[in-house]
Amino acid sequence: MKYFVGEKKCRFNLLVWCKTNCVPATNNSFLPNIEHCLVFKSNGAPKYNDGYELKSKWYISGTNKADKDEYDHPTIKPLELVKRHILHSTQEGDTVLDCFMGSGTTGVACIETNRNFIGVEIDPHYFKIAEDRLKGISQKDRRMEQYEKDNGILNIFDYIDNLEDLKDSLEKPNVNIRKEEQQDVSNTK
Numbered sequence: 001m002k003y004f005v006g007e008k009k010c011r012f013n014l015l016v017w018c019k020t021n022c023v024p025a026t027n028n029s030f031l032p033n034i035e036h037c038l039v040f041k042s043n044g045a046p047k048y049n050d051g052y053e054l055k056s057k058w059y060i061s062g063t064n065k066a067d068k069d070e071y072d073h074p075t076i077k078p079l080e081l082v083k084r085h086i087l088h089s090t091q092e093g094d095t096v097l098d099c100f101m102g103s104g105t106t107g108v109a110c111i112e113t114n115r116n117f118i119g120v121e122i123d124p125h126y127f128k129i130a131e132d133r134l135k136g137i138s139q140k141d142r143r144m145e146q147y148e149k150d151n152g153i154l155n156i157f158d159y160i161d162n163l164e165d166l167k168d169s170l171e172k173p174n175v176n177i178r179k180e181e182q183q184d185v186s187n188t189k
Ligand SMILES: C[S@@+](CC[C@H](N)C(=O)[O-])C[C@H]1O[C@@H](n2cnc3c(N)ncnc32)[C@H](O)[C@@H]1O
Pocket: 073, 075, 076, 077, 078, 099, 100, 101, 102, 103, 104, 105, 106, 120, 121, 122, 123, 126
């Protein structure tokens, strides 16, 4: 606040995400069912895009349980929420920076809305998850891959690779057999 409003003279808005399925609070307190988002806008910054829904200060949805399982990040945000911010305040071809990328939700939102994306993540585990996610690989895929590796199970792609290897190895013994036959002949002489 001191920096953006005090020094940079930005205007700001407070947006709210209401969660419909928050973890029930214990300890005699209110439900933790809202998250706040501060939006700063400097003088001369491009105008926000129009649209009643885009401009609403409220966003209501559940926490992202499905993606939490899929991408293993405890505070993963709903893709639609992030997309809405991007659609509101940027144009196609713009570049969006997320300095706390987590599992890469902002990156996916950028791909889906034709924006460029720069992501920064301090935790190598989450960085890898985000990298996979942007390539279309979920952590369920990774777990399955690990399971197959641990249990010696071939997936269809390994199977095809193995068929190629098998083809090669079927050709190689013939070569060896011919060599042995030649050796045998020379031994009898
Ligand atoms: C709230 S999570 C972001 C979740 C993300 N929006 C998503 O949907 O997956 C914040 C992330 O910031 C990362 N982080 C914390 N401090 C950081 C730093 N100094 N530089 C880069 N990343 C950092 C954390 O490891 C965490 O994954």
